[in-house]
Amino acid sequence: MGFKQMLKRFSIFFVMFLLFCATNVQNPALAITPQGLYDKAWKLIYTKYVDDTQNQQNWERWRHKYDNVIKDEEDAYVAIGTMVDSLGDVYTKFLTPKEYKEESESIQGSLKGIGVQIGVRDGKLLIIAPLEDTPGEKAGLLSEDEILEIDGKSTKGITVEAAADKIRGPEGTQVKLLIKRKGQEPKYYTITRANIELKSVSIKPPKIGKVDDNLGYIRLSSFISRNAASEFQNALNQMKDKDGIIIDLRSNPGGLLTNAIYIADMLLSSKVIVSTVDRDGYKETQNSLSQVSTTQPIVVLINGGSASASEILSGALKDNNRATIVGKKSFGKGLVQEINKLPDGSALHITIQKYLTPSGTDINKKGITPDYIVDITEEDIKANKDPQLAKACEILLQEVHKNTKPAQ
Numbered sequence: 001m002g003f004k005q006m007l008k009r010f011s012i013f014f015v016m017f018l019l020f021c022a023t024n025v026q027n028p029a030l031a032i033t034p035q036g037l038y039d040k041a042w043k044l045i046y047t048k049y050v051d052d053t054q055n056q057q058n059w060e061r062w063r064h065k066y067d068n069v070i071k072d073e074e075d076a077y078v079a080i081g082t083m084v085d086s087l088g089d090v091y092t093k094f095l096t097p098k099e100y101k102e103e104s105e106s107i108q109g110s111l112k113g114i115g116v117q118i119g120v121r122d123g124k125l126l127i128i129a130p131l132e133d134t135p136g137e138k139a140g141l142l143s144e145d146e147i148l149e150i151d152g153k154s155t156k157g158i159t160v161e162a163a164a165d166k167i168r169g170p171e172g173t174q175v176k177l178l179i180k181r182k183g184q185e186p187k188y189y190t191i192t193r194a195n196i197e198l199k200s201v202s203i204k205p206p207k208i209g210k211v212d213d214n215l216g217y218i219r220l221s222s223f224i225s226r227n228a229a230s231e232f233q234n235a236l237n238q239m240k241d242k243d244g245i246i247i248d249l250r251s252n253p254g255g256l257l258t259n260a261i262y263i264a265d266m267l268l269s270s271k272v273i274v275s276t277v278d279r280d281g282y283k284e285t286q287n288s289l290s291q292v293s294t295t296q297p298i299v300v301l302i303n304g305g306s307a308s309a310s311e312i313l314s315g316a317l318k319d320n321n322r323a324t325i326v327g328k329k330s331f332g333k334g335l336v337q338e339i340n341k342l343p344d345g346s347a348l349h350i351t352i353q354k355y356l357t358p359s360g361t362d363i364n365k366k367g368i369t370p371d372y373i374v375d376i377t378e379e380d381i382k383a384n385k386d387p388q389l390a391k392a393c394e395i396l397l398q399e400v401h402k403n404t405k406p407a408q
Helices: 003-021 034-048 073-085 097-108 160-167 228-237 257-267 309-319 378-382 387-404
Strands: 093-095 110-113 116-121 124-130 146-150 174-180 187-192 194-197 215-220 244-248 272-278 283-287 298-302 323-327 335-341 347-356
Touching: 034 073, 034 335, 034 347, 073 093, 093 097, 093 160, 097 160, 097 347, 116 160, 146 160, 160 174, 215 228, 215 387, 228 257, 244 387, 257 272, 257 309, 272 309, 298 309, 298 387, 309 323, 323 387
Parallel strands: 215 244, 244 298, 298 323
Antiparallel strands: 093 347, 110 194, 116 124, 124 146, 146 174, 174 187, 272 283, 272 347, 335 347
């Protein structure tokens, strides 16, 4: 690879890393008053939030609202949280030092808990996706399950952060969840917490269904770990003798945008991967480089738990006619957050941009619709069947047959 290509690749990483998870680094040793902490948060949202009307409100009204109320850090945390909630954006959130530390650990590749990604939609606490080979997945939790109770306490009105704090805990301890699954009666699950190593990629055969021997299978369960892209590249290297590849993004809740860009770059040649648009309408487009790791036919599997970076990757492959998408409509998270570390060790996630697929589609709250909509039911799982995987194999085998058919 020439120097110019290396420089361009580094530029893509550096720019998009800043866009997605830039940390506004401050020296923790610098003293800051609780009121100063609140004011710092106010300024960050005022200058960076994607909606410059801050949800159609006069943002100035918040600046001095708690001048005579904030006495200590706990007061500041409550005030910041209240201010942030006024934006009506579940992805813009305040993290205490403890919560930010836990998040940083997950990015580094490990965490303690049951291994589920959660979110709030229409006032309901939902499981976006269980991570592979975690206590949550082994207990049978599924995407779109609603969590009604955590250890006997209702989740009505709970925030994602508060719920995560209750679900996480020391390794070996248990948490009891009341789960409501669509079409079924609520059911209790008692799950033992564990230390979860966030390995992102697996090429082992799926637990249900079957993949033909001449086809490759890559399960990408998360984009959270910094190692996700390198793990995916290693998996691709092991698939070079396969006639086609299935990339399984089902129940992948997303993670670092940079990982999505790097992985798309391995599969696309000189194509648009994603565009981001900020509050001023400035559009930044990221293109793949000319070199790719594989030209094999690809089918991507998605479902309602495929979110964020999963949608960026599948959207890029779909819009560039590089892959066929099979499964169910994805979650629909088309917003980009920036992580701003505050001087006391807390942090603010701020939505700073929305992203568009290569065709210019805004998928936020809409999701990506597969080329082939295929459901998978509880009955299928019990019968050790995976209709979505079977359809992916069928499509790839047809593609391979078409490409190898001798000329007449």
